[in-house]
Amino acid sequence: MSAQSKSQTGQQIVEAALAASTADGAVAYVVDSSEANLRWASNSLTTNGAMRSRQVVVISFVDGGAGMAAGTVARTGTPDVAELVAASEQAARDAGPAEDAVPLIGPGDPMAPVSTGDWDADPATTSIEVFRDVAPALGQAFGEAGGRDELLFGFAEHQMSTTWLGTSTGLRLRHDQPTGRVELNGKSRDFGRSVWAGVGTRDFTDVSIEALAADVQRKMAWSQRRVDLPAGRYETLLPPSAVSDLMIYAYWTMEARDADEGRNVYARPGGGNRIGDRICGLPLTLRSDPAEPGLECAPFQVVGGSSGAASVFDNGMATPATDWISGGVLTNLVRPRAWALQQTAPAVAALDNIVLSDPGATATTDEMIASTQRGLLLTTLWYIREVDPQTLLLTGLTRDGVFLVEDGEVTGAVNNFRFNESPVSLLGRATQASVTERTLPREWNDWFTRAAMPMLRVPDFNMSSVSPAS
Template sequence: MSRVSPQELVEKCLAASTADDQITFVVESSEANLRWAANSLTTNGSMRSRQVVVISFVDGGAGMAAGTVTRTGTPDVAELVAASEQAARDAGPAEDVVPLISDVPTGNGDWDAPAAETSIEVFADFAPDLGQAFGEARDRDELLYGFAEHGMSTTYLGSSTGLRLRHDQPGGRVELNGKSPDFGRSVWAGVGTRDFRDVSVADLAADVAKKMGWSRRRVELPAGRYETLLPPSAVSDLMIYLYWTMEARDADEGRNVFARTGGGNRVGERLAALPLTLRSDPHAPGLETAPFQVVGASSGSASVFDNGMATPAVDWIRDGTLANLIRPRAWALRTTAPATAAVGNLILEDPAASASTEEMLAGTERGLFLTTLWYIREVDPQTLLLTGLTRDGVFLVEGGEVTGAVNNFRFNESPVDLLGRVVQAGRTERTLPREWNDWFTRCAMPALRVPDFNMSSVSPAS
């Protein structure tokens, strides 16, 4: 028996509904990966998966309720729909009720086409280049570890109000670690990609080799505030966390860093010393993402009632000033502010900036140059104070040159406060977050110079 297509599955679920309304979406995913250790490939593989999500909307008299049930594979449609409707009856009235989207956004894809797929062939050029990098690392008596992954997911979203939306989302990443044979030195390079055609193994390996050379000399430094160059990867991890907290309701109700003292939110307030713009755009070249919302469960930043809502380009911070917060339609109606949807990419840029990271290093008299941040955790939501650790290379810069590697640190910084203290931004480039790349890979960021980055304590981490 042939496998039920995702489109057929959407239609079967909608046809089986006895609820007031229903939304069903099916996500067809495929993935290919390579992993390597100590200059040798260790595994490669590929996989396929399917996720089916049914959201039923039931008005039990007290108000509209929503219930979501998720299954994998090809489930029993009658059981899945019945479970979703029971979940809605058990849930009680939803506070984010608004009429479901019924108009169809433009650029909604070819509904009838089969799901897009990836395969191990995506690494046809990458793998031989990786083999060459292994040989060069052996010649330097260094070890390379890491992985490459590529995924393709196709989402089919249908609703009882007539929506039939489809989106193909490719995405990939490479992480490359260099280590000394005694594991006393470790450095990192990484990159995000849509299709691996723009990935240069030679460039990644050269970056690792350069940092391994820098790390041969070790310098111990105490905790303190240091002039620090944050590379694009580290900047992306901080800005993604900032982005995830930009919920209008939390700000309006005084629960996050974007709440205004005395009530309301800080939209219109200047946050950055430089004319920085933090923005999202589903059509940004190389960072393309879904132009409509796909929501399985309601939260402060998204509502199941907003499934299918268009997600146009939006400036979150414009020329240094807070311009928008994430606001589902229900909260927008309660506050008479515009509904603004989250988008699956993030870009930070200074229109006047042109310096490369290397040029910013050359202009540093004395400071620290980081590689990545990790284990980032929130300390205080009111100020968005974060703590975390440096990882895989903190380098001392003196007279415009890297003179050695220093110990790792724990840091304490608020990305909002940090924006107000940045004194230089470099040119924006595509980058791979280190901490958050399991969830968020589509970023373009500049390097940032901070005159007094707070290294709160020395970390024993290598």
């Protein structure tokens, strides 16, 4: 690698890759990321650190006579651009014709984004300074937990990523994406009790360690009394974090092609998809919006490899606000442009945030607990796996606090369970939703953090077996 290539900016690498291309078309993008983190265990900060990384991706499109083929090659750091472009073009020549081939999007295309970002600006960055108010608050929380003979564990992470995307058709797009999260675990000295609280954030200015610690303290107090319950169907309050993990999976499987071909839960018996069908008992809306306050995400697609939910030919395609479910009715499915053309249906892109809401909901989560005669209150879910794509049956475990609610009050903690449930079925059976609030998914937050959800009341949540997990 030459000294010159080491000093190249992300924009320069994109331009160099496009200039070096001899293919019939090309897409190049660079992602520069910086990250800072804090970690703590047993009421003490343990590590902190900062790091930087770069990913460079080149996608070449070659028409070998039988149809357009695509080849993607990615490198980390700052690679030899000419070698990377040549490898991408060879990958395209070695590939067969792509079934999702369509013309690349260019400026002025109806599907091109309106906002393109400041192409020439330096990359956005973060540093350990982002935690300037977090560390002192943690110190106070550690002292208070120690006074109760309890232990706090957890971490805080913040990442800033800048993406530059360019195409041989003339698109030049840029997006800065901040992503942050905090997870706080409370445990008893003997590790027999464990609870969790977490939050997502863009910049940590809205993170209250005091509030998270108070949530953990309340749940630890709830868990002092232990009640063993058998497997069965229980009225269950699913908090926003648990709802988000289930809805993310429902969202990830919203692929129009799978539905049209009868392979997922959104397929209509007898053929076609369920768009237009009511799938919620409540007037719930599930939506995504790149401009959603506090959950802002990229307004265009960046795709390294084709799948049922995205196509490399759709790089740069706008991702406008979309209702997936509106008033309880399935409204949209994710549909790349190639499949949209085959089905004479609109192309619809996936986004990196989701919001579930009931416009008529007024209850808070505490008010929903207070109105529960007898039921379970969950904290989080984990180890979620798909059992049956036709019904979207999922299995998984409860984690870090399952509580018994009696006569409107939490009266103790119960054992953990394995559950078997479909998030789509749950939407049809839910009888109450709280007001929507920003939440942090527990299972999927390595990949998806931008979510806002209500608490849902499900009258018959299926706890299929008792779990020994703590």
